[in-house]
Amino acid sequence: MLGTTLSRWTMSYFAAALCFLIGAEALMAAGYGFPSAPLRAPETLLLVHLVAIGWLSLLVCGALLQFVPVIVARPLHNDTLPLPALLFLIAGLAGLLGGFLQLAGTFTANFSLFPFATAALATGFGLILYNLGRTLAAVRPLPLAARFVGVALISLVATVALGGTFALSLGLTISNPLALKIASSALPLHVVAGVGGWLTFAAMGVSYRLLAMFMLAPELEGGRPHMVLWLGTIALAVTILGGLALLIADASLSPALLAGGILSLAALGLYGADVLYLYRARTRRIIELNSEMTAFALVSFAAAAILALALAGLQRFSGQIGALTFLVLFGWLTGLGLAKLYKIIAFLTWLECYGPVLGKTSTPRVQDLVAEGRARGWFFLYYAATWVATAALLASFVLLFRLAAAAMMLATVAIIIQLIRTRLLLNIHDLAAFPAGVHRPHLLVCVPESS
Amino acid sequence: MFILTEETTDPNSLRFLPGQPVLRNRTLEIRTRKEAAISPLADRLFQIQGISTVVLGPDHVTVTKHESDWQHLKPVILGAIMDHFVSGAPVLRTAAPLPIASAGRSTDVLTGEIREALRRVIDPELGYNIVDLGLVYDVVAADNGDVVVTMTTTTPGCPATNYLSEGARACAASVGGTGNVEVRLTYEPKWSIELMSDDARNHFAAQRRGRR
Numbered sequence: 001m002l003g004t005t006l007s008r009w010t011m012s013y014f015a016a017a018l019c020f021l022i023g024a025e026a027l028m029a030a031g032y033g034f035p036s037a038p039l040r041a042p043e044t045l046l047l048v049h050l051v052a053i054g055w056l057s058l059l060v061c062g063a064l065l066q067f068v069p070v071i072v073a074r075p076l077h078n079d080t081l082p083l084p085a086l087l088f089l090i091a092g093l094a095g096l097l098g099g100f101l102q103l104a105g106t107f108t109a110n111f112s113l114f115p116f117a118t119a120a121l122a123t124g125f126g127l128i129l130y131n132l133g134r135t136l137a138a139v140r141p142l143p144l145a146a147r148f149v150g151v152a153l154i155s156l157v158a159t160v161a162l163g164g165t166f167a168l169s170l171g172l173t174i175s176n177p178l179a180l181k182i183a184s185s186a187l188p189l190h191v192v193a194g195v196g197g198w199l200t201f202a203a204m205g206v207s208y209r210l211l212a213m214f215m216l217a218p219e220l221e222g223g224r225p226h227m228v229l230w231l232g233t234i235a236l237a238v239t240i241l242g243g244l245a246l247l248i249a250d251a252s253l254s255p256a257l258l259a260g261g262i263l264s265l266a267a268l269g270l271y272g273a274d275v276l277y278l279y280r281a282r283t284r285r286i287i288e289l290n291s292e293m294t295a296f297a298l299v300s301f302a303a304a305a306i307l308a309l310a311l312a313g314l315q316r317f318s319g320q321i322g323a324l325t326f327l328v329l330f331g332w333l334t335g336l337g338l339a340k341l342y343k344i345i346a347f348l349t350w351l352e353c354y355g356p357v358l359g360k361t362s363t364p365r366v367q368d369l370v371a372e373g374r375a376r377g378w379f380f381l382y383y384a385a386t387w388v389a390t391a392a393l394l395a396s397f398v399l400l401f402r403l404a405a406a407a408m409m410l411a412t413v414a415i416i417i418q419l420i421r422t423r424l425l426l427n428i429h430d431l432a433a434f435p436a437g438v439h440r441p442h443l444l445v446c447v448p449e450s451s
Numbered sequence: 452m453f454i455l456t457e458e459t460t461d462p463n464s465l466r467f468l469p470g471q472p473v474l475r476n477r478t479l480e481i482r483t484r485k486e487a488a489i490s491p492l493a494d495r496l497f498q499i500q501g502i503s504t505v506v507l508g509p510d511h512v513t514v515t516k517h518e519s520d521w522q523h524l525k526p527v528i529l530g531a532i533m534d535h536f537v538s539g540a541p542v543l544r545t546a547a548p549l550p551i552a553s554a555g556r557s558t559d560v561l562t563g564e565i566r567e568a569l570r571r572v573i574d575p576e577l578g579y580n581i582v583d584l585g586l587v588y589d590v591v592a593a594d595n596g597d598v599v600v601t602m603t604t605t606t607p608g609c610p611a612t613n614y615l616s617e618g619a620r621a622c623a624a625s626v627g628g629t630g631n632v633e634v635r636l637t638y639e640p641k642w643s644i645e646l647m648s649d650d651a652r653n654h655f656a657a658q659r660r661g662r663r
Contacts, residue, residue: 006610066610073608213576213606216644216655283644284655350575351610358572359618365578 148205155197
């Protein structure tokens with residue numbers, strides 16, 4: 001089978017993820033969690049997991065369920081598992097957030113929600129890992145983008161294992177000394193595995209392919225992207241495995257974090273050179289909004305790397321880790337996510353609605369499903385607000401941060417409205433654009449007709 | 452790479468032996484620049500002024516000239532063959548059967564009409580027709596009207612693949628005089644932006660913001 005089909009539940013993943021993003025932005029605007037509360041307060045942990053699992057992980061899972069088959073040119077191993085996986089992930093996240101609320105004293109119960117949350121999240125991510133892992137395992141040799149995804153999935157295993165250990169220790173259900181040692185000191189490793197390994201590595205791998213596809217640039221398969229892959233993988237291994245080894249030996253994590261950080265910066269430098277090359281070598285001179293806005297996400301990513309270096313040089317790294325993480329989560333990952341959603345939703349909706357009548361009647365183009373002029377300003381607002389919010393965190397200006405978070409929420413809601421308009425074909429005004437056999441799609445589920 | 456040269460009984464023809472397989476188990480005679488589109492190697496040779504025929508054999512390439520002399524042509528031909536094999540490009544763009552020799556005028560007309568009809572199939576992502584994008588590698592019509600369209604997509608595994616091939620099939624079948632239509636998808640060679648027509652390339656290079 002040369003072509004792969006549409007993933008039925010990807011839109012549901014995206015919809016759930018966007019709801020969690022709005023929720024997180026609303027909480028930040030309302031002054032919940034960091035910086036109004038300490039960095040390790042239960043309120044902040046709730047906020048971080050709402051973003052990392054609710055928004056970004058669901059987004060990446062939904063996207064990978066659609067794009068891993070594209071990358072390896074094989075169908076997904078199992079089309080039934082994505083729905084239970086989504087339900088387990090949402091239930092697990094609800095349990096986790098409930099557990100943090102218990103910790104914060106917002107409500108009390110005779111039992112801890114953390115064991116339930118751990119089991120449900122491990123099951124949900126386990127189903128995703130199994131499905132994507134089996135899809136990748138059937139292909140040899142793996143294309144470059146798929147190798148990045150493979151490393152991201154291994155990092156997800158590490159993230160869930162470390163997170164589960166933390167959650168179970170918070171639920172007071174483990175007493176193993178090693179597990180307790182991990183629970184007390186391995187938080188940086190959990191963050192590196194989750195944000196660096198799982199989310200960023202998957203985004204980098206997929207971006208190599210999507211940037212080339214959407215800008216008509218030559219696909220990069222040479223030595224430099226492979227160097228990015230290897231350096232990044234070694235950086236993750238050194239940080240996570242080296243960090244765990246140091247932890248077991250009762251030593252400081254700093255050498256592992258420092259070595260991993262240097263290797264990561266080298267990998268990011270080469271990745272930046274690759275991305276610049278893709279933008280410069282593109283055939284499509286005037287790029288679409290998604291590629292334009294991806295550039296802002298990449299700028300945020302570069303800014304985060306420079307900020308990390310500057311903070312390390314000023315010896316203020318640990319004091320400003322909140323601002324740095326915020327820039328990575330919202331400037332880089334969320335910016336990239338929203339920009340790519342803008343394209344992916346239009347593309348998948350086009351395929352679902354117009355694919356079956358292609359060649360039989362005239363059809364609109366994918367670009368006709370979007371109204372870039374309406375969305376562009378909201379994207380600008382989103383990035384501007386994110387950068388202002390980062391500056392406010394660096395300057396400990398809490399009120400400005402909350403105002404900026406409110407602006408981010410406003411921009412996100414407006415972008416989501418544009419995504420819904422795209423999904424429901426509301427930007428197509430020409431009645432001829434609805435030939436016989438074309439129906440308005442369902443908001444949450446892809447139901448492709450057989451061609 | 453060392454290329455041997457052999458004389459033939461025809462003083463206007465020279466045989467070149469590149470020391471590696473050219474066409475496995477077959478011989479293909481290409482007489483025009485248009486026919487040469489099917490082979491990157493023949494295409495390269497037909498760009499040389501004075502070449503009239505190229506024969507691709509299992510282990511040789513035989514070139515016939517109609518003007519100029521071998522003293523001038525031979526080094527250029529050797530260079531073209533060398534460049535081709537060094538580039539790693541395939542000898543043929545498609546593994547489809549090549550009934551060029553048997554194709555009469557009527558099948559030429561039919562394939563032309565089908566190519567024209569295939570311009571109605573738009574690549575959804577690029578918003579441009581699949582013919583000018585260079586996604587249609589070959590259209591071959593038999594005397595009974597049966598047609599084989601050999602095509603590719605910009606990305607292997609693209610979710611649009613099945614829709615594009617079905618769209619191309621439906622479009623080709625809509626042309627009068629067409630019998631059965633078979634669409635063969637291939638990724639040998641892989642599509643690249645060099646395969647786009649000048650029109651398509653100019654379109655993407657000159658797109659203006661706000662254009663719908």
